[in-house]
Amino acid sequence: MSEQNKKSGFISLVGKTNVGKSTLLNEILGQKISITSRKPQTTRHRLLGIKTIEDSQMIFIDTPGFHADHKRALNQYMNKVASSAMKGVDVLIYVIECLNWTEEDQQLTNQIREDHEASILVINKIDKIHQKEDLLPFIKIMSDLHLFSDIVPISALKKQNITALIDSILAKLPVGQHIYPSDQVSDISERFLASEIIREKCITRVGDELPYRISVSIEKFIEEENIVHIDANLFVEKNSQKGMLIGASGSKLKAIGTASRLELEEILQTKVMLNLWVKVKTGWTDDEAMLSTMGYDLGKSR
Ligand SMILES: Nc1nc2c(ncn2[C@@H]2O[C@H](COP(=O)(O)OP(=O)(O)OP(=O)(O)O)[C@@H](O)[C@H]2O)c(=O)[nH]1
Ligand SMILES: [Mg+2]
Structure with a gap:
């Protein structure tokens, strides 16, 4: 493989708490590196998950979910970790739960338009939609926001449409040298x-x-x-x-x-x-x- 053809980039996974960011990361990596739970505020630290497919190295950053309770120092710390991961990355993945776009999402993503050429809205948990015909109008509303370069509906838990998401990420990955060995999956000990x-x-x-x-x-x-x-x-x-x-x-x-x-x-x-x-x-x-x-x-x- 020629060195010029190599691609590599940082991709952050951000969004409100409990939308399924860590579940998605584990599914992409095929291995559990980030804990998950049905309770909010599970992830507390920023951690890296690495996936190398042939000449492309994707370095994912899992982050604590944003949440409105800013009172305690721990909560402030977690929100800071999440917002710092929205800057300086090559691809930003903003995760929401299906059919659930709130005022808080609107505020959190306001800066995307200025900062990011490459941003993907992941609509997760589509397995939970009772009326499948509700999804298309929701995608249209999201698309009319003109915030994201791509919109990909998935189910991280049921492994639906993950390949389409990977393809969307790969298409946005810049040319660059790989930072980690191709078999390294994470930076955690x-x-x-x-x-x-x-x-x-x-x-x-x-x-x-x-x-x-x-x-x-x-x-x-x-x-x-x-x-x-x-x-x-x-x-x-x-x-x-x-x-x-x-x-x-x-x-x-x-x-x-x-x-x-x-x-x-x-x-x-x-x-x-x-x-x-x-x-x-x-x-x-x-x-x-x-x-x-x-x-x-x-x-x-x-
Ligand atoms: N039905 C369904 N549940 C999902 C899906 N993805 C994640 N979940 C569930 O949603 C809950 C939260 O998942 P996490 O991956 O911990 O969510 P998170 O966004 O990392 O949460 P924080 O770390 O708190 O920010 C867990 O109970 C998951 O099993 C999905 O595609 N479908
Ligand atoms: Mg998490």
Whole structure:
């Protein structure tokens, strides 16, 4: 392959929380690098997913979803990570849920017209549309906004129309040298992925408010020949939350530990010995200094 024919570019996935950005990234990569859940504000960090197809290297940036609650330092941090990923990329993918374009979307995309030659509106979750004939008029309304160069309806979960989306991205990718080896899929470490898998298992097993109060920190990650030893702290903000996470006679924490271990064993392809501790760190979601020591730092997003 001649060097001049190579294409490479950064593609960010942005949009409101819960629209399916991380599900889409995992589907494109064919591998889970970004955790997902039906609860809002799942992704907290910017992370890269890399897909190389022949002479084209697509470097995707998954971001935290935008959300209106700006009050806490953690929420402000997440919105900042998302807006910084809207700038300086080669292709911007703005994801929405089918038939759902809001005032907030309008505001968030206002800057696209000036900043981006190449922007794609992804209308996700088309599998949820009851009346299929509703889709075409919606696409027409979106197209009349004149904000996006392409509009691609997909279902990330049901793997519908992903090839059309890839084709649209490839057509917009600039000429350039590849930055990563062709078999590299992400820039995240196994240690970081472990903390995220554990956080995902917490999110799915607790009530609606608690997910935003939980942070996971890996204290030990030691790889031996046939086993990986992982110790992790789960931080919450209050003693009452600690009880909710541990559950009656430790049942909830045990379930979180088992589900995390099984998935980590699958990902790491080895046995995993996992120990979890729940600790209270009062007010961590609204304390910039604490956020920084816990790895939420705009300078280094992970
Ligand atoms: N029915 C349906 N559900 C989907 C689809 N794509 C994603 N979901 C679900 O939508 C929920 C949110 O998905 P995520 O991928 O976590 O969404 P996100 O945009 O990354 O959310 P944040 O990280 O919070 O910004 C999950 O329960 C997914 O399974 C889809 O195409 N169809
Ligand atoms: Mg996400």
